[in-house]
Amino acid sequence: MSTADVVSDPLGARLKAYEGAPAAVAGVGKDPVNAPMIRHWCEAMGDTNPAYSGPDAIAPPTMLQAWTMGGLSGHEGRTGAYDELLSLLDTSGCTAVVATDCEQEYLRPLRPGDRVTFDSVIESVSGRKTTKLGTGYFVTTRTDVRVEGELVGTHRFRILKYAPARRPPRAARPRPVVDRDNAGFWQGVSEHRLLIQRCADCGTVRHPWLPGCNACGCLDWDTVEASGAGTVYSYVVMHHPPFPAFTESGHATDAAGPYAVALVELAEGVRMVSNVVGVPYDKVRIGLPVRAEFRTYEDAEGALVLPVFRGVEGGE
Template sequence: MSPLAGPDDDDSLALRLAAYEGRPAAVAARGPDVVNPAMIRHWCEVMGDTDPVHQGPGAVAPAAMLQVWIMRGGAPRRSGGTPERSAAYEELLALLDDAGCTAVVATDCEQEYLRPLWPGDVITYDAVIESVSPRKTTRLGTGHFVTTRTEIRAGGELAGVHRFRILKYAPARTGTQGPRPRPVINRDTAGFWEGVAARRLLFQRCTDCGTPRFPWVPGCADCGSERWTAVRASGAGTVYTYTVVHHPPVPGATMPHCAGVIELAEGVRMATEIRGVAPEGLRVGLPVTVEYADAGGGGDAGGTGGGQLIPVFRPAATRDEGP
């Protein structure tokens, strides 16, 4: 069944989903660790929490740590820790999968705090499927919001309630993502883009202290001078760092999209797109060279589309033309 099915099918699915409301998601589960000063200290250090009530061996756990005490960590199974999800919850997720809602994203959570947690408290909890929404359409796609309510106890006493909401959805058809955004050209960067239009890769060099810089800015960060000259780079460089973007789609780019920081032979670095290499072929230190692509032409390395040119890089071994 598709989440884009007709009204009758949609009503039938909604009734089947609603039947899971009130069914358990986890029963009589136990937190993997007792409340302890070490985890409280780690949390406070990361969050910058300096409240003295959360310091020392008798520290009160910060209220926002409520969910921490029931999290199982990265291991798929952990003896004495969080159990697998209940059969009812697994059935609900499978039903949504069968309806085409195969993607999932966490949307938000709500917490209620009923009593403090102290070191030595043994945490137990029960979780219930509180609600499954009717079909909703979002920018991510069409699907259903599933909310679970977890009651967290310390020594058998209710200490807090944690509501967690996810969206199970069928990803929206992306189709065309539109053209690549045009570069922002202003008085400070116009010289760089004029060079690109002439197939010249330019960076700035401070006239007073000689420090090279990129991107283009009005003044030198080293000495403060506003005097500079434009220098043509050779176009050769190496990959300094990189990332491979699989989602969301990048307008005007073929996915997966490879982006990186290139260290030019002259010492300056620039963020750019890396083409002509599969993601698994990318590596730090890979020799690359510049080429010029049409920003609106979807990859015309020759720049024959008549539009705005942008500098991109590809492995030096596949270089087609000079900068």
């Protein structure tokens, strides 16, 4: 950091001093790699890869961070440097936080019975950045994961600690991110059609939309229109924080809360996340029959069509 940078951003200069400081030393995973956690992960992700089950099972590589998480009780090996860094940011007004991205490198598979240890370091702190969320600093930590001293993987995790930008008085309902891979799905929604991708080679249906088939790798696909019938596979009830956009939509069931958000398993075999409407939040249950419908929301940014799922009367 140059002298000019120090003058213009004295907080950034103080934060830079934490680069290279340890965030966790000699941390030990709360549990050894184990089959139940692997099974729960695969069920949640819908991953049926046979490599993750049976007597010779390995853990999905993307579970690398899961084995190092301390849970609510935290880790005994954690140092005070990271807490000091976050406290300094909080004191400066950067009280909000959002995870922005992570990078993982896998050096060998983890297997049930492996006991992971890890060390974490504050790898970098950016200069002051202004984003749509607000102004703050990106903080990156690097965690080296080992088994019996052997490096098995590296996990980099980056957050933005920021002072929230001032919002316009009227909140707009968040818009879906539409890109070249999922544009067809949202075009169908605008036409009140629920379209599912289907592999042109093996016929596997998939959602969310992807550029290629995760079963056979084929890049060719067509679509099938879902009937809209499904069941609640899993759900959460949202209580806080209330979001103003949902109180200005004109739909009573979208009030500040609580409200149910479900992972719905469609009759065609794919799963989709959306709100459950037409049923009190405390009456939503796993297995509840639902049917898709389309709602148009009007706000400061114009009309927005979204799919939601209505509980089927008499379905409980």
